[in-house]
Amino acid sequence: MNAFFVWLPFIVNAFMTSVVAGQKDLTICEMIRLTHSLNSTSTVQPQDCSMNTEAMSLVFGITMFLAVGNLFMSSIINCIGRKRLVIGIQMVAGLSALLLNFSPYWILSAIMFMIFLSAIFNFGFMNTYSVDVFPTYVKAMAVCLTLMxxxxxxxxxxxxxxxxxxxxxxxxFYIYGSIAFGGGIVAFLLPSDEKIKSQKKPLQT
Incomplete structure (x- = not known):
């Protein structure tokens, strides 16, 4: 998901440029291609390369949504379970990316794109597995290797x-969506929170 966050301003700018121009009944990729073609065929060179106001506002809104969503997910993780939450987020995010190209409605495309970006929540959750699964003497190396x-x-x-x-x-979107969805399937191999707690009890006693 980090790759999409780096290119988020580019994607959102193309998205909002198309919406403001009245081209709303397009898929997100058609919007990107339309904006790219308009910029490449324009005879008037823009004086600056800044984003339009609507795109900047949407980028801010997406980041705020993800920040609030991350806090919410962190608060309910003990109720739902870490493994279930990781699997659910990954599979829903991956499915949203796979279906994104079939949506000709710009509002639905924006919602599905934000859902796809929500897979970034699992980055922190997966690091906690490195702390719980690996023994103490290799725990620091496991966390560093995961981050690397x-x-x-x-x-x-x-x-x-x-x-x-x-x-x-x-x-x-098909490739990255498939990777995200596949990550949810692989997450079924992760140990449950109950199993991790049961393994820690003999060590504590």
């Missing part, structure tokens, strides 16, 4: 995503 792999994949994902958005936008 995450950052390395983000660097690769950022460059791949930009190329896909320019050349095959639909594939970008």
């Amino acid at each position: 792999v995450g950052r390395a994949s983000a660097v690769i994902g950022i460059n791949v995503l930009k190329r896909l958005l320019d050349n095959n936008c639909e594939a970008a």
